[in-house]
Amino acid sequence: QQSLPQSYPQSQPHTLPRYPAWMSQIAANAPSAPQPSGCAMSPGQSGPGDPGAHCASGAGAFGFVASPIRSYPQCEQSPDCSASDSVVPVEHASSQIWGVTLEYENLLNVQRDQHLATVRHMSAEASQLRQAVQMFQAGRYDEGFMAHSLRAKDEEMRLAVEAKQKELELFSSLLRVRDRQIGELQAQASDLQRRQLSSSRDDGAVSETLKEAFKQTEELRKEKAELERLLLVKERQMNAIQAVNPEMADSSALQLGAQAIQMFHDSMRLKTETADCAQENQELRNEVDGLQLRVEELDGIVSEKRGEVKELTASLSGRMQRVFDLESEVDSIRREQQQT
Structure with missing residues (x-):
């Protein structure tokens, strides 16, 4: 889009270059x-x-x-x-x-x-x-x-x-x-x-x-x-x-007005699209923040479950050791009975 000047202001006087x-x-x-x-x-x-x-x-x-x-x-x-x-x-x-x-x-x-x-x-x-x-x-x-x-x-x-x-x-x-x-x-x-x-x-x-x-x-x-x-x-x-089309001399002002209106509508459309994109970006940011919070909660739950698993593993190891000890005692008692 070519931007038309709002009016055609008088140019400022230019400074002539100085010689070295x-x-x-x-x-x-x-x-x-x-x-x-x-x-x-x-x-x-x-x-x-x-x-x-x-x-x-x-x-x-x-x-x-x-x-x-x-x-x-x-x-x-x-x-x-x-x-x-x-x-x-x-x-x-x-x-x-x-x-x-x-x-x-x-x-x-x-x-x-x-x-x-x-x-x-x-x-x-x-x-x-x-x-x-x-x-x-x-x-x-x-x-x-x-x-x-x-x-x-x-x-x-x-x-x-x-x-x-x-x-x-x-x-x-x-x-x-x-x-x-x-x-x-x-x-x-x-x-x-x-x-x-x-x-x-x-x-x-x-x-x-x-x-x-x-x-x-x-x-x-x-x-x-x-x-x-x-x-x-x-x-x-x-x-x-x-x-501006010079062949349409009687409607040059209308052409300028139409171009200005078109530029205005284009700018309004771009502003609307920008606002929509900004709103969508905000929604996506909120969704990302919610997902991050959910991930943090799940990390906490996983940490708790890991602790419980460690406790269960330790308890199971103790019980397995107790079973081995009982089996050893049973074997020794059986050997003594056979000897007698």
């Missing part, structure tokens, strides 16, 4: 660099269609510094690191930050569309409720008004489906961002572990950064699992809404 803290830590350790010529604006100021306007210094839309970034602060003290490995090129850093900015901009757009679809759905639902209130207040129940109400209900259902689809798109985008962040953290952790093993001395900075990266990876995995669970719930709600 190690990116900000790396950016904080970056030295300031002069701005190259031809830089017009930062990635946060340029539009999504202007990838050529990258800036080598300054903060982007999410506060990331786009200056030359040192990939690992501890690499300066390691003899295994070369100059080419210790500094990230400006173009690479700018492209990475620009990609993150576009990712978050896409998430914001999807979230905005989802909120707008939810607002439209709630507005349609409020309009339909106002029409129902007006109908009840005026006492008008003509067919035209009912047909208009059914069309409004169909429009409300369409907007609800659209809102759920936007919400599914938002969750899918969040999952993609989480997957990418987990991949970046895993790559960062693997690289740090490799450098830690190859380094001649470890001052503890690599270990702390590695632990932080693993910790953030675990947090992102938990958030991803929660998002997958929410996505499954939303898909079930979508299936419940789409279960």
Whole structure:
């Protein structure tokens, strides 16, 4: 049985994922660099269609510094690191930050569309409720008004489906961002572990950064699992809404009512069966308790009978011994008489 939502509540605003803290830590350790010529604006100021306007210094839309970034602060003290490995090129850093900015901009757009679809759905639902209130207040129940109400209900259902689809798109985008962040953290952790093993001395900075990266990876995995669970719930709600037959547009509300009544009857039947099973189980438990008491009584009776049997056996043994003694005396008397 697919459970229909009681109503279609407005979705709560979803929190956008934060970018891993190690990116900000790396950016904080970056030295300031002069701005190259031809830089017009930062990635946060340029539009999504202007990838050529990258800036080598300054903060982007999410506060990331786009200056030359040192990939690992501890690499300066390691003899295994070369100059080419210790500094990230400006173009690479700018492209990475620009990609993150576009990712978050896409998430914001999807979230905005989802909120707008939810607002439209709630507005349609409020309009339909106002029409129902007006109908009840005026006492008008003509067919035209009912047909208009059914069309409004169909429009409300369409907007609800659209809102759920936007919400599914938002969750899918969040999952993609989480997957990418987990991949970046895993790559960062693997690289740090490799450098830690190859380094001649470890001052503890690599270990702390590695632990932080693993910790953030675990947090992102938990958030991803929660998002997958929410996505499954939303898909079930979508299936419940789409279960209404669109060919019967005039009776969609009746279909929903029939499904709700059927679900109610099924739940009542299950409750009745559960109560009957519970009563039967209680009767069986009482019967088992009675049988256990009877077994205990029989055990006591058997113990008493065993005691009586032991007493009778002892008495019989004594009498048999007495018989043997008497037979011996009789034999001795007979022998004496024969001798005389």
